Amino acid sequence: MLSRPSFIGDEAIAHAVATHWLLDATEADYLPWGFGAHHWRVTGGGTTLFVTLDQLRPRHTEATLEAAYAGAAALAAAGMETVCAPLPARSSGRFTVGVGTGALSVTPWLEGRSPTEAEAGEPRHLRAVEAALAALHRATPPPGLRHWTPQVGPGFAGQLRARTARPWTSGPLAERARTAIAAHDAAITRWTDRYLRLADLARTRRELWVPTHGEPHHANQVVGAYGLKLVDWESLALAPPERDYADLLAAGAADRLRPDPAMVELFALDWRLSEIAAYARWFAAPHTGTDDDHTALEGLYEELSQAPA
Structure with a gap:
């Protein structure tokens, strides 16, 4: 989304990522990319992550979104090299963490770009x-x-x-x-x-x-x-x-x-x-x-x- 979400700030995103994925996460930079979800670049300890906040209903429930991201991770683990797979949360092993009315997920940061x-x-x-x-x-x-x-x-x-x-x-x-x-x-x-x-x-x-x-x-x-x-x-x-x-x-x-x-x-x-x-x-x-x-x-x-x- 081009506009920042009104219900959560960058510091809260960095804290959630530190709690569940990257202990050293210190900085979250909002990325005005795409349409439908909110994104951040989160860094800490020499690691960079791509963070997504998906809204749930009516498109998803907590269970279906988790199944989708877990499925992507399973495909990558089975050898599909073209899948940029989500990372499991350190705290639970799940791929999504509830934040307000949405769910947070992270993937490795990819050095590259989307084609025109x-x-x-x-x-x-x-x-x-x-x-x-x-x-x-x-x-x-x-x-x-x-x-x-x-x-x-x-x-x-x-x-x-x-x-x-x-x-x-x-x-x-x-x-x-x-x-x-x-x-x-x-x-x-x-x-x-x-x-x-x-x-x-x-x-x-x-x-x-x-x-x-x-x-x-x-x-x-x-x-x-x-x-x-x-x-x-x-x-x-x-x-x-x-x-x-x-x-x-x-x-x-x-x-x-x-x-x-x-x-x-x-x-x-x-x-x-x-x-x-x-x-x-x-x-x-x-x-x-x-x-x-x-x-x-x-x-x-x-x-x-x-x-x-």
């Missing part, structure tokens, strides 16, 4: 990502790994229609978000109906489900002297392999991957509807017009733009 979208589409890089995902999809599922489930249910469109029927007064961008969502009611209803039919189809083929990262796009890739690493494993779940294919297909890898078109459509809708649901919650709640708020509004507009003119 253009770099991520270069043939050599695409082959590395394809190989990493192929290895992930062949891997034995870690114990306790959650199964993918639909992000929205049958009542989603109707509930959204009811929520957007009256003006929102929760912040400076609330009405822009509400009117945009309300104007796309027919498309959201159509998308939801199709999505749930495809989800039912996917569930009849569970024998084909594999471990999937969920969001292996360029921002969750880091390249350095060690090669390619995939980061941010909080979405790890058993699912059809097409859950991981969106960016590869956009770059022209369909002939190599041979995806099921129905499952490609399912996960395009999975992303779109989960984003719309998240942004609806965001702007119906109090907000002040921060950079994150404006980024979220642009994200909402982008998802709604998928409707036919």
Whole structure:
């Protein structure tokens, strides 16, 4: 996130890391990176860690987030070198520690950088990502790994229609978000109906489900002297392999991957509807017009733009 969390400061993050992971942790520097979680660089005793604070509900429970990070660690321990695995807490052996309404996790600090979208589409890089995902999809599922489930249910469109029927007064961008969502009611209803039919189809083929990262796009890739690493494993779940294919297909890898078109459509809708649901919650709640708020509004507009003119 671009903006610091209002409910916890850098000193509290450094203290939590010292308590649970790095005894010598003395300094936490906030990193305005990504969107959806908060991040810090924490240092001490010659060691640097990358620290993430994930929010839980409605996306996760404490158990499912722990299972995702424990699963990533198990994949790395089984030999998947492209996994940047979380580190277990010294105090408990768990990979997450509750902090307020969220959960803290840490990974080693990677010296490298995320590729740009253009770099991520270069043939050599695409082959590395394809190989990493192929290895992930062949891997034995870690114990306790959650199964993918639909992000929205049958009542989603109707509930959204009811929520957007009256003006929102929760912040400076609330009405822009509400009117945009309300104007796309027919498309959201159509998308939801199709999505749930495809989800039912996917569930009849569970024998084909594999471990999937969920969001292996360029921002969750880091390249350095060690090669390619995939980061941010909080979405790890058993699912059809097409859950991981969106960016590869956009770059022209369909002939190599041979995806099921129905499952490609399912996960395009999975992303779109989960984003719309998240942004609806965001702007119906109090907000002040921060950079994150404006980024979220642009994200909402982008998802709604998928409707036919």
